[in-house]
Structure formats: C-alpha cells, structure tokens
Amino acid sequence: MTLTDASTPAIAGAAKLRHSWRGAKPWVPWVFLAIPLLFALVFKFIPLIEGIRMSFSKVQPLLGDQFTGFDNFARVLTDSRFHEAFLHTVILAVCQTITAVALGLILALLFEGASRKLQIARTVIFLPVVTAIAVIGEVWRLILQPTDSGLLNTILHWVGISTQQMLSDENSALFWVGLVGVWAAAPYNMLILLAGLVGIDRTLYEAAAVDGAGRWRRLYYIALPGLRASLSVILTLAAIRSLRVFAEVFILTGGGPAGSTEVWMTRIYSIGFDANDLGLASAAALLLLLATMILTVLARWLTNRKGAQL
Amino acid sequence: MSSPTARARKLRWNLRLVSATAVSAALIIPLTACSTEATNAAKSDTPIEIWTRSGDTQAKTYQKILAAFTADTGIKVTYKPVADFDTQLVTRATQKNLPDLFINDAGSLGQYVALGYLKQIDRTTIKGNDQLSDANWQENLGTDGKIYGVPFSRQAAVMTIRKDWREKLNLPIPKTWDDVTAMATAFATKDPDGDGKANTYGMVVPGTAQSGYIARWGSPYLWQAGGDIVKQTGGKYTSVFGAPETKRAMEWIRTQFCTPGNVVPGSINLNTTDALGFSDGKAGMYLTGAYQLTVFDKAVGKENVEVVPMPHGPKNNTTFAEGENVYFASTSKNPSGQKALAEYLITEKAQKIGMDSPAAGGPGPFTSVVRLPVNTRVDAGAVYADPRWGIVADAYRNQPHAYPWNINFIPLRQIVADNMNAMMADCNSDIPALIAKTDTALKAEIARQGI
Numbered sequence: 001m002t003l004t005d006a007s008t009p010a011i012a013g014a015a016k017l018r019h020s021w022r023g024a025k026p027w028v029p030w031v032f033l034a035i036p037l038l039f040a041l042v043f044k045f046i047p048l049i050e051g052i053r054m055s056f057s058k059v060q061p062l063l064g065d066q067f068t069g070f071d072n073f074a075r076v077l078t079d080s081r082f083h084e085a086f087l088h089t090v091i092l093a094v095c096q097t098i099t100a101v102a103l104g105l106i107l108a109l110l111f112e113g114a115s116r117k118l119q120i121a122r123t124v125i126f127l128p129v130v131t132a133i134a135v136i137g138e139v140w141r142l143i144l145q146p147t148d149s150g151l152l153n154t155i156l157h158w159v160g161i162s163t164q165q166m167l168s169d170e171n172s173a174l175f176w177v178g179l180v181g182v183w184a185a186a187p188y189n190m191l192i193l194l195a196g197l198v199g200i201d202r203t204l205y206e207a208a209a210v211d212g213a214g215r216w217r218r219l220y221y222i223a224l225p226g227l228r229a230s231l232s233v234i235l236t237l238a239a240i241r242s243l244r245v246f247a248e249v250f251i252l253t254g255g256g257p258a259g260s261t262e263v264w265m266t267r268i269y270s271i272g273f274d275a276n277d278l279g280l281a282s283a284a285a286l287l288l289l290l291a292t293m294i295l296t297v298l299a300r301w302l303t304n305r306k307g308a309q310l
Numbered sequence: 311m312s313s314p315t316a317r318a319r320k321l322r323w324n325l326r327l328v329s330a331t332a333v334s335a336a337l338i339i340p341l342t343a344c345s346t347e348a349t350n351a352a353k354s355d356t357p358i359e360i361w362t363r364s365g366d367t368q369a370k371t372y373q374k375i376l377a378a379f380t381a382d383t384g385i386k387v388t389y390k391p392v393a394d395f396d397t398q399l400v401t402r403a404t405q406k407n408l409p410d411l412f413i414n415d416a417g418s419l420g421q422y423v424a425l426g427y428l429k430q431i432d433r434t435t436i437k438g439n440d441q442l443s444d445a446n447w448q449e450n451l452g453t454d455g456k457i458y459g460v461p462f463s464r465q466a467a468v469m470t471i472r473k474d475w476r477e478k479l480n481l482p483i484p485k486t487w488d489d490v491t492a493m494a495t496a497f498a499t500k501d502p503d504g505d506g507k508a509n510t511y512g513m514v515v516p517g518t519a520q521s522g523y524i525a526r527w528g529s530p531y532l533w534q535a536g537g538d539i540v541k542q543t544g545g546k547y548t549s550v551f552g553a554p555e556t557k558r559a560m561e562w563i564r565t566q567f568c569t570p571g572n573v574v575p576g577s578i579n580l581n582t583t584d585a586l587g588f589s590d591g592k593a594g595m596y597l598t599g600a601y602q603l604t605v606f607d608k609a610v611g612k613e614n615v616e617v618v619p620m621p622h623g624p625k626n627n628t629t630f631a632e633g634e635n636v637y638f639a640s641t642s643k644n645p646s647g648q649k650a651l652a653e654y655l656i657t658e659k660a661q662k663i664g665m666d667s668p669a670a671g672g673p674g675p676f677t678s679v680v681r682l683p684v685n686t687r688v689d690a691g692a693v694y695a696d697p698r699w700g701i702v703a704d705a706y707r708n709q710p711h712a713y714p715w716n717i718n719f720i721p722l723r724q725i726v727a728d729n730m731n732a733m734m735a736d737c738n739s740d741i742p743a744l745i746a747k748t749d750t751a752l753k754a755e756i757a758r759q760g761i
Contacts, residue, residue, distance in 0.1 A: 061403045061404045061426075062408075062425065062426035062427060062640060062641065081728075141584075145576060146575045147575045147576070148508070168575065168578045168735075170732075170736060253579045254518045254519070255518075255519065256518050256735065257579060257731060258732035258739075259519070272400075273396060274396075274720060274724060275721050275724065276400060276425065278400065
C-alpha cells in the first residue's frame with residue numbers, strides 16, 4: 001500500500017506537467033519522437049518499400065531498374081530449388097517448434113521454484129539464448145565432427161553406436177540442424193513459461209490436490225490453461241523464427257550436403273549475394289513476409305479459439 | 311509573473327529541448343554529410359577510393375603499395391580491404407557510388423559489365439600497357455570486344471603435398487590420378503605423422519556448394535578428363551557438361567569422397583575458410599591457389615611443403631588459372647585518379663612490392679597480393695627466390711584454363727556446384743542422371759541470359 005500512497009502525488013504532478021507542456025507547445029512530443037521515427041523510417045519503412053519495389057523489377061542500380069511485373073514471383077514459385085527449400089523450412093519449422101516448446105515446458109516444470117540451486121541450473125540452461133548464434137554454430141560443428149574422434153561420436157561409441165556422418169550425411173543433416181535449433185530455442189521458451197507458471201495462483205494446485213487431482217490432472221487442468229497466454233506468445237515467436245532460420249544453417253552446413261538443408265533464407269541469400277539477382281531475392285523475401293504474417297495470424301487465432309473452448 | 315518553481319521547471323524543460331535538438335542534429339548531420347561525399351569526389355585533392363577483396367595480412371601488402379604510390383605521386387588514397395566483397399559492392403552500387411577502383415577476381419568481369427559497374431578502358435592510353443602480355447589483355451575483353459579491366463595479378467591452382475609425409479612413406483611424386491588416389495589412401499592409413507593414431511587424411515577438399523566452392527576445386531579434374539562446363543562457338547555459349555568425359559571425372563572425385571580417409575571427413579560441407587586440414591597437419595594434399603603457400607609454410611614448416619607439377623588425368627594436366635584485375639568504377643568522378651593509380655599498380659615497382667617476398671626485402675608479413683606478376687619485366691622466380699613458385703609459373707604458362715570471364719558465369723558455376731555436391735554426398739548417387747540434370751539446368755540458364 002505504501003507504494004500507491006507515495007506514487008499518487010507524483011502521478012498527479014506528472015499529469016499537471018504534461019498538461020502544461022501540451023498547452024504551451026504542441027510540437028514538443030514530436031521533437032522527442034523525431035529520433036526514433038527517423039530511425040524507423042530509414043532502417044525499416046524505406047527498406048521495406050524499396051524491397052517491395054525491387055521485387056517487381058530486374059534490379060540493376062547503375063543501368064536503371066526494369067519493371068518486370070510478377071516475373072520474379074513466378075520464377076520463385078516455379079523454381080524447384082525454392083520448392084525444396086520451402087519443404088525443408090516447413091519441416092524444420094514444425095518439428096523444431098513442437099520439440100522446442102515441449103522441451104521448454106518440461107524444463108520450466110522441472111526448474112520452477114526459488115531455491116538457489118535451481119537459479120544456478122536455470123542460468124546454465126539459459127546460456128544458449130544469450131550466446132551469439134554464430135558461436136553456437138561453430139561449437140556444434142565441432143561437436144558434430146563426423147570423425148571417430150569427434151565429440152558426439154566418441155560419446156556414441158560408449159553406448160555401442162558406430163561413427164555417424166551427421167551433418168555430412170544428406171539423410172540426417174536436417175535432423176542435426178534442427179537439434180541445434182531446439183537446443184538454442186528451448187531455454188528461451190522455458191523462461192517465458194516459467195514466468196507464466198509463477199503467475200498461476202498456487203492455491204489452485206492445493207485446492208485441486210485436496211479434491212484428489214493427481215499430478216497429471218493438475219498439469220492438464222491448471223498449469224496448461226494458466227500458461228495459455230505464454231504458449232500463445234511462444235508459438236507465435238517460434239513459428240516466425242523458424243521460418244526465418246538462417247544463421248545456424250548457413251554456418252553448420254551452408255545448405256548442403258546435396259541441398260538437403262537448404263532453407264528459404266539461405267536460398268534468398270545465395271540468389272541475392274552470390275548470383276546478384278536482388279529482384280528475385282526481394283520477391284522471395286516478400287513471399288516469406290506474407291507467409292510469416294499469415295502464420296502469425298493463424299497461430300494467434302488458434303490459441304485464442306482453444307482458450308475460448310477451455 | 312510565474313512562480314520560481316514554474317520558472318525552474320521551464321528552464322529544465324528548455325535544457326531538455328536544447329539537448330534533444332542537439333542529439334537529433336548530431337544524428338542527422340552525418341547522414342546528410344554522407345550524401346554530399348559523392349560531389350566532393352570531383353575535386354582533385356579528394357583521395358582515390360580503392361577496395362580489394364582481402365583479409366588483414368593481405369591488406370598490409372596493399373597498404374605498402376599504396377603508401378609507395380602516395381609517396382611517388384603525392385596523390386592520396388583511401389583504402390578499404392573487404393572480406394565479403396561482392397555483398398558490400400552491391401550495397402555501394404545501390405547507392406550509385408562505387409569505390410573509384412576495385413581489385414577483384416578476373417572472372418567477375420562479365421557480371422560487373424552486365425550490371426553496369428565498369429567503365430570501358432582504352433588500352434593504348436594506359437602508360438606501360440606494353441609491359442603486359444597481349445594474352446593478359448585479351449582476358450579483359452567483354453562480349454562486345456572492348457576492354458573492361460587492367461590485369462593486376464595472375465596465378466594457378468597447384469598440387470601442394472606434405473613432403474615429410476611423402477618421404478616417410480617412400481612414395482614417389484604423384485604423376486597420374488591413380489597415384490593421387492594411392493597417396494591419399496596411404497596418408498590416411500599408414501600414419502605418416504607417426505603418432506600411432508589414425509588421425510591423418512589424404513586431401514583437403516572445400517566441398518560445399520555454397521559460393522560454388524566444390525566446382526572451383528573440381529574443375530581442373532573435369533578439364534583433365536577432357537570435359538568442360540560450357541563452350542563458346544561462333545559467339546554463342548553451349549553446355550558441354552553432358553559429354554562422356556564428365557562422368558569419368560565425377561566418378562574419380564566420388565572415389566575420393568567414398569574411400570574412407572581419402573578426403574578430410576566432413577569435407578562435403580566445408581568452404582575454404584573451414585577447410586584447414588593442411589595447415590592443421592591433418593591432411594597431406596591440397597589442390598589450391600599458390601597464394602596459400604605462405605600460410606602453409608608458417609603452419610607446418612617451409613621444408614615440409616612441396617609444390618608438384620599437376621598430375622595427369624586421362625587427357626592432360628590442365629590447371630585452374632585465375633587472377634585479379636583492377637576495375638574502373640563507372641560511377642567514379644575521378645577518372646584521372648583511376649588511371650594514375652591503375653598505371654602505378656602495373657609498374658615493376660608496385661608489382662614487386664605486391665609480391666612481398668622475403669627476397670624483395672622489407673619486413674614482411676610476406677603475403678603476396680601479386681601472385682604471378684603481370685608485368686613481363688618482373689621475373690617471378692627471381693623475386694621469390696623459391697623454386698616452388700617456378701612450378702606455379704610453369705603451370706600457369708603450360709596448361710592454364712580459366713572460366714569464361716566475359717559472361718555472368720556465376721549462376722552457371724553454382725548449378726555445377728549444387729549438382730557436384732549432390733553427386734559426392736552419396737556414394738550411390740546416380741551420376742549420369744545428375745550430369746543430365748546439370749546439363750539441362752545449364753542450358754536453361756544460358757537461354758535465360760541470352761548468351
């Protein structure tokens with residue numbers, strides 16, 4: 001209560017001050033907004049509009065761009081490499097999202113609590129999230145060395161599994177790329193779900209326990225509905241992130257072997273910067289933006305609908 | 311009359327307003343300054359801006375050349391070494407403000423011309439043009455028969471071998487493909503480093519399709535089998551990848567990938583930055599650009615690194631010849647500066663500094679940016695005082711093969727790289743089917759480009 005008492009006059013004062021500013025100089029807020037707006041304009045809106053324009057052109061800055069209508073989009077949609085990249089991206093997005101959310105939930109349930117030991121464990125588990133993705137890629141490339149002396153292969157030998165080719169095998173490379181993605185994403189999900197778990201009134205668990213609800217029932221009827229908002233956020237973020245996956249693939253495999261890990265973004269990169277076809281790359285990027293937007297709306301609609309039913 | 315508190319508040323507010331305006335101004339002024347940079351370049355006292363595709367150590371050698379230029383002519387130079395060169399060049403192109411001069415692969419000429427990056431060059435107006443061979447000038451012709459670059463450095467890919475390993479296992483210098491295969495297997499299985507562990511491999515292969523690496527590495531073998539990617543007849547390009555010679559080369563390369571230890575494990579995903587096996591002392595052979603010799607010498611000892619004449623394939627022992635050109639940006643407002651610096655870069659003096667050999671004096675780091683000099687008055691063997699460079703020069707003279715430089719070859723190289731990577735990724739891959747697929751894709755791209 002002391003908090004409210006102390007803050008009331010301050011709020012009133014602030015309101016008064018704001019009122020006097022507004023009365024005196026109506027352009028004042030705009031001065032403060034100018035810098036962020038300028039940044040947003042230069043680094044977000046202008047590039048976005050420019051990207052849309054480029055996707056309808058054959059881009060050649062020094063010779064003058066040629067308007068080509070929907071040619072670039074047609075080329076993206078009929079290119080078999082883009083089809084494969086799309087398939088890999090979707091497989092990766094679906095598997096990675098489900099696994100990372102499930103693992104995040106398990107971790108959150110395991111590490112909920114205030115004990116100091118748990119805090120240390122949580123910090124350790126959270127480390128991948130604050131590590132640069134480039135570093136994660138390099139470290140995992142070492143772990144996944146396809147030699148007898150590779151780190152993971154050595155461990156596999158202990159349990160009697162022979163040397164695996166991992167990232168060098170076109171049949172398993174996508175799996176390993178996905179695994180690295182899950183390893184990096186699950187702790188982030190854990191953190192958001194932990195925050196969600198803290199928000200659930202503990203008396204609900206006690207009441208349910210008194211009524212004879214077991215562990216699984218409490219999880220299903222109390223924890224999961226209580227985490228609806230968090231899960232919605234995580235699913236949306238994970239879906240967007242998975243579609244835009246780039247750095248880990250680029251570092252781990254560069255899209256190989258035999259194109260088996262090529263995803264939408266690595267394809268865009270090589271079209272844009274290796275083949276110098278910025279128009280085609282922009283068209284593909286715009287399609288990705290549309291897909292991301294549709295998926296986001298869909299994810300939110302699904303979670304909201306599910307929430308209404310519960 | 312306002313009260314003292316109101317006045318204090320107003321003063322505080324004014325201070326805030328002043329600081330906010332100052333911050334916005336500080337942010338906006340440099341932005342506008344950027345856009346006026348181009349106009350200033352027209353003035354003669356503005357430095358010439360030059361970019362090269364180099365890492366830190368190579369940049370030091372370029373700095374030496376440019377310092378000598380400024381000392382000799384009084385013209386100032388702004389130099390920027392760029393690692394991800396083409397990415398950054400695209401960015402500058404979209405600003406319609408390319409660096410005045412840039413030095414990059416000779417093979418990029420066609421693409422740059424197609425994108426409108428380059429200014430045409432009149433060979434006769436370039437001072438010292440007669441000190442460069444006609445053949446080198448010919449390599450700078452665009453499809454329109456005009457010259458678009460000044461040759462700066464040339465080199466050939468060579469077979470580098472761990473001499474101490476080869477001698478320890480009593481192996482002869484490889485002369486044929488079969489010798490190469492046998493040596494790779496021996497390096498992998500006979501413990502050439504003598505540490506009692508099976509931790510050595512035959513050869514280093516940058517095998518990723520990314521940026522076309524596997525195609526660059528594998529092309530000499532394709533040529534040695536008598537095959538090729540495209541052929542020019544009557545001014546038109548056609549794909550010749552479907553010829554039977556291709557199959558032979560691809561099968562030989564796959565034998566290396568599929569014989570355990572012949573290539574460094576994981577090679578299928580490696581680019582040149584990650585393909586460190588040779589300098590790590592893990593692999594004994596590397597078909598690569600001779601400029602890497604200094605790196606290898608430092609890593610495993612100069613006495614242990616030998617360069618051998620390219621082993622013969624079924625047809626010949628062709629090697630990959632490449633080089634760098636000086637390109638004149640079409641956007642430059644400093645044509646006299648462009649010409650002055652380019653003329654200097656091909657002089658005997660600049661070429662020798664660029665070779666940066668211990669014999670040429672100077673404190674090092676001994677990283678050459680002029681690998682084989684284009685200036686015919688400079689004798690590579692004498693400057694380097696290293697017989698290995700004699701073999702490089704021979705390889706460049708005898709059986710050189712370059713990619714077509716006057717067309718946009720990069721998409722074609724990428725098609726080959728993607729499919730080669732697929733052939734090598736699986737030991738049961740259907741090579742004839744993948745060759746046919748490559749051939750079809752190459753034909754489609756050639757038709758699309760209208761070349």
